[in-house]
Amino acid sequence: MTLIMDLDMNKTSVNTTLITPSGEPSVILDIILYVLLIIVMFSLGCTADEKNLRLNFKRPCGLLIGLCCQFGIMPLSTFLLAFLLKFKSSYAVAIIIVGCCPGGMASNMASYWVDGDMDLSLCMTVTSVLLSVIMMPLNLYIYSIPWTHIGTIIIPYKNLGFMLLFILIPVCFGIFTRRLIAKKAEIIVKVGFIVGTLTMIVFFGAVVINGQMWNISASVICAGFLSPCIGYSLGFLFARLSRQSWARCRTICLETGIQNAYTCAIFIELSFSGLIQQEMMSYVLIYIIASYGLASLVIEGHIIYKKCFKKHRSQLPVVNVEELQSFNAHDPLTEQSKPGMEE
Template identity: 30%
Template sequence: MKRIFKAIEKYFFIIILLAVAVSLVYPNSFKWVLSNYNGINILNLLLGIVLFTMGTTLKVDDFVNVFKNPKEISVGLSAQYIVMPVLAFALAKLFSLDAGLTVGLILVGTVPGGTASDVITFLAKGDVALSVSLTAVSTVISPILTPLITLFLIGNQIHFNPVDMFISIIEIVIIPIILGLLLNYKFPEFCEKLKDYLPAISSIVICLIVAGVIGANKQSILTSSSIIMLVIILQYFLAMFLGFGFGYLAGMDKKQIITVAIELAFQNSGLSTGLAKTHFPSLSQATVPGALYSVWQNFAGSILAYVFRRYF
């Protein structure tokens, strides 16, 4: 059984591509992902599961590391919440994206780093402790910064309630992380055993989210895929390049530079998709950038991890 879960984790990028293919051929297969069951939003529930699994891998020491490496953390967080939002906004303007795609792209830029960054950092032989700290801290402060930055960038053009978004992030992100953190604190040995299975579970859940969003927006994706995919790829590689630049200018060592670059390029795209669906329901295409970014970052990240490990 453990070997199956490890295989799912190892070949995640292949599985997510298969999920995308199935959702395009049979778009109604994952329709339930975007539905409600007894008043429960299935998409937000799935996101909560991913963040709960993240919480079970965290310890108080991960947050203490913030004070041990203030420069590295400051550089990483500054890049996360300044560079990524500005980059997303600039690309949306440069390519004249419509309102829905603009909102979706900006949400990809304003959400915290994704948990996959920790795995890719490990595979790339980067600084895993720094990656975990950056992911954890950027996630914890996201209820405040994500709504505020989103409001600053699009508030004058598209109306939404930042307070409601704050509450959503608390419910989707913070509460599951705290529950996972408490479980790890109370039952550390049990959570240690879970580590062999949780990455695969998170991978499957992310595949379901991506497949659900892509299936529901099949026509929109097929008619605008060339433009939005180009923007997504540019956003990813520019983020990686800028992460290298910021790390180098800050005087970090090679492992830390690789880590900051990966952390900057890997976003919690599932969260951006959930926020788009919840807070911009009239803009159906707002969920598309997050779904496409999730597919691309995991596919490209797996390849780049090999390149970093082999040649850096």
């Protein structure tokens, strides 16, 4: 338990708040959350095709760029946002946790709708989940130091490590299941997506009903929208600078900007309690609204572009190949250019 003292410079008064990382949550609730997490992560593993994984590992340029954006750009950008906007500990740690999270199935769905490279998208998501066992605690430890070294908040790394190792097993088992029964794996993926979506609705419905959602400052809302914008923009920029195809650029853009908010929400639910938990979950809700909303705009823009491009191409004159060949056969310039026709 940690005692926090926030000094209000205007009122010259001291406000003390007790923060208890992992208070004493219900054992039944913990079991339910872990079961749901297993279902979602198992279905995520079922999205990975072993052949596609091997192909992306043999030509890892796009995969490496995406992972560098995932575990490099996003944690750093969220740290800078929290530091520059001078967030209180709960919001600062929440935004950094979101930035350190791996990818999820939402980015795969978005990549599908923008005609992205689905092999790369699925490979990035699964690989980032596997690497998150090391990269997420490491990034969280490095970037949360300004708020943890003075004891204002305690991050339970044991809970985080246990949860990440816990989700590693169903992901690997899902990859193996996909190899055995590829057709039924598609059904498992749909079930996992539905379970994850319903769980998120329950989580954040409780946040909205609680009322803490309506007490958030404008700077926190701004950060919630800036974070995915930075991820989308820099992910696309770095992919394009490395001369990736347009489809891969769109994929890396979405994979960088859409983090696995489901894993983040469960970690916060199991590791914090009271007002701190409510504030963290309210930020995660803002991030989800922003990232999904911006992704919807990207998808709509791509659909409109495709329709306009197809319409433009349909207006171009259609060239008949046979008529063109016939014209070339009787063209005097063409005949003069043939060998033996000079005389």
